[in-house]
Amino acid sequence: MLSLSEKKIILRVLMDERKRLFSKHRGKTLDLAISSISQMILNEERNPGKHYDSSLDFSTRKKGIKIDYDPMV
DSSP states (O other): OOOHHHHHHHHHHHHHHHHOTTOTTOSHHHHHHHHHHHHHHHHHHHSTTOOOOOOOOOTTOOTTOOOOOOTTO
Protein backbone atom coordinates (compact mmCIF):
# COMPACT_ATOMS: atom_id res chain seq x y z
CA MET A 1 0.00 0.00 0.00
CA LEU A 2 1.36 3.39 -0.95
CA SER A 3 1.49 6.41 1.34
CA LEU A 4 -0.26 9.65 0.45
CA SER A 5 3.00 11.36 -0.51
CA GLU A 6 3.96 8.45 -2.79
CA LYS A 7 0.57 8.65 -4.52
CA LYS A 8 1.04 12.38 -5.06
CA ILE A 9 4.46 11.80 -6.63
CA ILE A 10 3.05 9.15 -8.97
CA LEU A 11 0.18 11.46 -9.93
CA ARG A 12 2.63 14.28 -10.68
CA VAL A 13 4.72 11.99 -12.90
CA LEU A 14 1.64 10.74 -14.76
CA MET A 15 0.36 14.28 -15.32
CA ASP A 16 3.78 15.34 -16.63
CA GLU A 17 3.73 12.35 -18.99
CA ARG A 18 0.30 13.41 -20.27
CA LYS A 19 1.67 16.88 -21.09
CA ARG A 20 4.58 15.53 -23.15
CA LEU A 21 4.04 16.15 -26.82
CA PHE A 22 5.49 12.87 -28.15
CA SER A 23 4.56 10.53 -25.34
CA LYS A 24 3.75 6.97 -26.40
CA HIS A 25 1.66 6.49 -23.23
CA ARG A 26 -1.04 9.05 -24.02
CA GLY A 27 -4.61 7.93 -24.28
CA LYS A 28 -7.50 6.46 -22.33
CA THR A 29 -5.37 4.24 -20.10
CA LEU A 30 -3.23 7.14 -18.91
CA ASP A 31 -6.31 9.30 -18.33
CA LEU A 32 -7.95 6.48 -16.38
CA ALA A 33 -4.86 6.00 -14.22
CA ILE A 34 -4.69 9.74 -13.49
CA SER A 35 -8.35 9.93 -12.53
CA SER A 36 -8.10 6.81 -10.33
CA ILE A 37 -5.07 8.05 -8.43
CA SER A 38 -6.60 11.52 -8.12
CA GLN A 39 -9.72 9.98 -6.59
CA MET A 40 -7.63 7.87 -4.19
CA ILE A 41 -5.75 10.97 -3.04
CA LEU A 42 -8.97 12.95 -2.64
CA ASN A 43 -10.57 10.15 -0.61
CA GLU A 44 -7.51 9.77 1.59
CA GLU A 45 -7.32 13.51 2.25
CA ARG A 46 -11.01 13.67 3.17
CA ASN A 47 -10.94 10.52 5.34
CA PRO A 48 -7.46 10.49 6.87
CA GLY A 49 -8.22 8.18 9.81
CA LYS A 50 -9.85 5.33 7.96
CA HIS A 51 -6.74 3.28 7.10
CA TYR A 52 -6.07 -0.23 8.26
CA ASP A 53 -3.00 -2.37 8.20
CA SER A 54 -3.50 -5.03 5.55
CA SER A 55 -0.48 -7.06 6.62
CA LEU A 56 -0.87 -10.27 8.60
CA ASP A 57 1.04 -10.92 11.81
CA PHE A 58 2.17 -14.54 11.86
CA SER A 59 4.33 -14.14 14.96
CA THR A 60 1.37 -14.84 17.27
CA ARG A 61 0.13 -17.81 15.29
CA LYS A 62 0.43 -21.18 17.01
CA LYS A 63 -0.64 -24.56 15.74
CA GLY A 64 -4.34 -25.18 16.33
CA ILE A 65 -5.20 -21.57 17.24
CA LYS A 66 -7.49 -19.75 14.85
CA ILE A 67 -6.89 -16.02 14.47
CA ASP A 68 -9.87 -13.95 13.39
CA TYR A 69 -8.83 -11.50 10.72
CA ASP A 70 -10.99 -8.42 10.38
CA PRO A 71 -9.69 -6.08 7.63
CA MET A 72 -11.76 -3.17 8.92
CA VAL A 73 -9.88 -2.91 12.23
